[in-house]
Amino acid sequence: MRFDCTEEQDLLRETARNFVDQVCPPEQAKKWDDEHHYPPELVEGFAQLGWLGLALPESVGGGGGTAVELAIIGEELGRASLDVAQTYALTLMAALVVERHGTAEMRDELLPLIMAGRRRLSIGMSEPDAGSDIAALRTTAIRDGDSFVVNGQKTWCTGAGLPGTDILAYVRTSVGGKKHDGLSALLVDPSANGVELRKIPTLARHILGTYEVFLSDVRVSAGRLVGPLDGGWDVMLGGIDVERVLISGGYVGAAQATLDEALDHAKTRRQFGRPVGEFQALTHAFADLQTEIDAARLLVYRAAWLHSVGQPCGPEASMAKLTGSETYEAAARLGMQVCAGMGFSTESTMSFRWRESIVAPISGGTSQIQRNAIARSMGLRGY
Ligand SMILES: Cc1cc2nc3c(=O)[nH]c(=O)nc-3n(C[C@H](O)[C@H](O)[C@H](O)COP(=O)(O)OP(=O)(O)OC[C@H]3O[C@@H](n4cnc5c(N)ncnc54)[C@H](O)[C@@H]3O)c2cc1C
Structure with missing residues (x-):
């Protein structure tokens, strides 16, 4: 069993991380959210990096990438915010639907525009x-x-x-x-x-x-x-696994960034003469959360890898979605408790993480629906 990435995948992660630092750090993502602003530079950036065609076959001008690369991008964009990762996912999923199911005329018309970031679904x-x-x-x-x-x-x-x-x-x-x-x-x-x-x-x-x-x-x-x-119905379900993998990468990135922000606070905020992170009540909560995030990350990359080698991965993608989304919500909840009064201010990025984390176990199929799907794969009747 191998857990390493190829050189190209490491480079992709580094590029995505730099992109987030330069174009959409969490404070910027929060500002856009507060102002209800759709920043054209975000999608233009995705297009310039070739990410909007990444999952398309090379025969239509795409990058021939796999679900593993999508999960890497999703994870890095999730560090900015879930909405930023979703902005990428929405356009990318559109490209996949048109490529798989569109008429030749539709593909000729739409795919170049989607890859250039000028059309979306x-x-x-x-x-x-x-x-x-x-x-x-x-x-x-x-x-x-x-x-x-x-x-x-x-x-x-x-x-x-x-x-x-x-x-x-x-x-x-x-x-x-x-x-x-x-x-x-x-x-x-x-x-x-x-x-x-x-x-x-x-x-x-x-x-x-x-x-x-x-x-x-x-x-x-x-x-x-x-x-x-x-x-x-088949069109609807056709891309559902890869979509779950990509957005679950986003949940994991968002959860990790949330934990990192809470840790920074816990290491610098002093009460009773010491950093609050030294109190065992918080230390163990941080250790548990990091363990859950790592478990969620492994589920995402397992599903991504299965998809990339053409294996069925429905239950595995559901497990990644279920665990990733609930872990993000748990991270934001802990982050609010650790940042305490400072987190409750709507000026804090933690309050933004908390607001957006709530929808993770709802949109794209609720946690209950993921559990039903997993149960069905175990021979149980999940409605
Ligand atoms: C921010 C946001 C963005 C969205 N974007 C899109 C989009 O772009 N396109 C789109 O089509 N939809 C979108 N949705 C809709 C989303 O997919 C639905 O909200 C989601 O599938 C749940 O449906 P519902 O809200 O009607 O809840 P309901 O289906 O009414 O569920 C209510 C509760 O009952 C539970 N429940 C329902 N059925 C079962 C069952 N069989 N077993 C156990 N529990 C069950 C649910 O888990 C939930 O807790 C979005 C939703 C949100 C909030």
């Missing part, structure tokens, strides 16, 4: 009555000549209001069979007639923002169908 799965039970979605698309007519409502569409964004909306194109059947994926232009967006006020994730999308008699050309008609 927002994922429109969730609806007001379809969250964890995503196959219960009800937005309809009825074929009419060369178009589909779409009616319904999407919610939590991350980044749907950003410039150059299409919504990859999952819709019901036929009824009558199992609920997973009859779904299709359509690219919806948010500026089309009949589309309305409303930004949802949230505790964090303010760089990308997340939106309700109201769809009323929206005409979408049949050429914007992504993947087969009624084959949307």
